[in-house]
Amino acid sequence: MESTDGKTYGAIVAGAGPAGCSAALFIANAGNAVLLPDKSHFPREKVCGDAFSGKSIGVMRELALLSEIVKFPHGIVRGVSMFSPNGRSITVPFPKAEGMDFAGYTIRRKDVDSILFQAALAHKNIEVVQGFQVQGLLKDESGAVMGVEGSGADGKKQSFQSRVVIGADGAASAVSRLLKLPPSPVEHVYSAVRGYYSGISGLTENIELYFIDGVLPGYLWIFPMGNGIANVGVGILSSDLQKGRKHPAVVLKDAIANHPAISSRFKEAKLEGGIAGWSIPNGSFRKQCHGNGWVLVGDAASLVDPFSGEGVGNALSSGKFAAMAINRALSQNPGTMPLSADSLAGYSKEVDLKLRPEMENSYKLQRLSRFRFLLNLFIGKAASKPQARQIIVDMFASDEGKKKVESPLTYLRLLLP
Ligand SMILES: Cc1cc2nc3c(=O)[nH]c(=O)nc-3n(C[C@H](O)[C@H](O)[C@H](O)COP(=O)(O)OP(=O)(O)OC[C@H]3O[C@@H](n4cnc5c(N)ncnc54)[C@H](O)[C@@H]3O)c2cc1C
Known part of the structure; x- marks a missing residue:
């Protein structure tokens, strides 16, 4: 079977964020041919809190990309200050990341995603297509997925065939929708906004979580970026918004103007750029992660930590776990197209074993x-x-x-x- 450009790929990875690049790189490192389309052109912005945890550091190290981080503006994270609704606070250290003297980084997603994207672009087994939006799935007579179709920057329709398609296209995943999987229910999704502020007083190397009224079980965060700038944001469960709570952008502005512990620190602060928002699909919703000819990774698979809202670590890890299962399936089933759900089941098992226990505990905390x-x-x-x-x-x-x-x-x- 051949695609319109005359080639059949080992894998097509739809979306070149952390989950997609991780999957593409681990598959390509095993010698398999990968097509990596993304609707954006890189470097591109991604709305995020920019906290980069020990889990993320571990996968970047495995990809031999960890040393790239410090080439970009970044902050060091050592611990966390937590503020209760009645104004008490506590500062505790985070466990150190493996091989590091600190717990994690803060670094703009534009930069992290660019590091990963450039590695994919330079890889001899990966073909990258920027500005290509996946809009449809190619299927065989049984409904198994065997490729994607969509349109490129010039508006031209194109289709590509592969032995497996990886949906790595984020919280509003087109691949998930095209597979007719249910979206994460609103009680399992945060609506979150963030902005960059300069001039906040009292920033340290600790991230700050404010559990304030009108936001619980979400929080307002201040994440110092190490250069006098902080990423400041608010996340609120979408189900609470539907019940009439104030929008996170309104809560953020209110808190900066009026909250006793926050407003005094923003007297000289200046918003650098705008406030932007996006959704965070939590792992408290158990989404189907694989089927005949397809897997979902990262936000497309609803794998964000339900308490902390951290999703990059699980995006990178799920990309790696999917790649391990796919590499095995490709080598054990030569010529089989598309790869069967059975041959990809190891991926979901790995997610259950390595990622779900932590997400389940975090859901209880949430x-x-x-x-x-x-x-x-x-x-x-x-x-x-x-x-x-x-x-x-x-x-x-x-x-x-x-x-x-x-x-x-x-x-x-x-x-x-
Ligand atoms: C406000 C906010 C704060 C957050 N803070 C943190 C934090 O501090 N730390 C943390 O770890 N996590 C945080 N998260 C979560 C984190 O941003 C996500 O979990 C992470 O980006 C998931 O990575 P991903 O690769 O799955 O998806 P994404 O990063 O969303 O990447 C998806 C890619 O797919 C592409 N794409 C989408 N649709 C298509 C299509 N149809 N065709 C082709 N390409 C497509 C997009 O252009 C994009 O490049 C936050 C999220 C939000 C919204």
Whole structure:
């Protein structure tokens, strides 16, 4: 079988964000031919909080791209300051990233995505098509996916064939829609906005999370970018917005003008550029991740951490896990097109094993964070009681630590003097 340009690819990866580039690079590194179309031209902006965790650092290291990060403006993240609705605060260190003296970076997504994209562009086994929007899926008589169709920057329609299609096209995934998969329900999606501000006083190497009224279980964040600029944003569950809560952009402006702990630090602050928003599909919704001839990765697969809103680490990791399963399936089933769901099932198993347990625990934390009094109790006690502070340190360090926070026993202990 041949595509309109006369070639059959091992894999077509729709979308060249972190999930797509990770998948494309790991597949291409195994010697397989990859087509990587993206509707944008790089470098391109991506609305994000720009926090780059230890998990993301690990995959960048595996791709031999970690050393590229420091060539761009970036910040160092050592810990987190958390502010309760009643104004108490606690600062705790994050666990250090493997092989590093700190926990993570802050770096603009335009730059991170450019690092990944340039690596894909330079790879001999990857053909990149910028400005190509995937609009349809090619299917065989059984409905299995065997390629994509769409239009390029010149508006010309084109189709390409492959043994597997990877939907890496983000929160509004066209591939997911074309597969007729249900979108993530609103109670599993954050609506979030962010802007870049200069001149905020008191920035450190800790990220800041403000659990403020009208936002819970979401939060307002201030993420210092290391150059006197901070990424400042708000995320609110889309289901809460539907119930009439204020839009995150309104909450952000209100807080900067009036919130006692925030407004005083913004007296000299200036918004650099505009406020922009996008949605965050959480892993609390379990989405089908593979089928006959296709897999979904990153936001297209709804894999964002439901408590922190961190999605880049799981995007990079899911891209890698998909690539491992696809490389295996391509070599074990020579000539088979499209690859069967059975041969791709290892990908979903890996997501279940390596990513879901953390997302499930984070979902429990997210549900607890809806309760103002629990946040006040927890952060208030942690500010004065070393044992309570340690519970928060452990919460960020491991799944076991997260489970401790979910235990009613923990709250009983906190209530004791
Ligand atoms: C306000 C906000 C703050 C966030 N903060 C953080 C944070 O601090 N840290 C963190 O880790 N995560 C954060 N996230 C989540 C993070 O941005 C996502 O999880 C991450 O971008 C997912 O990567 P991805 O590759 O799956 O998708 P994307 O980064 O969205 O990439 C998808 C790519 O697909 C392309 N595409 C889309 N449709 C098509 C099509 N039809 N055809 C071809 N190409 C297409 C797009 O152009 C894009 O390049 C935040 C999200 C938001 C909205």
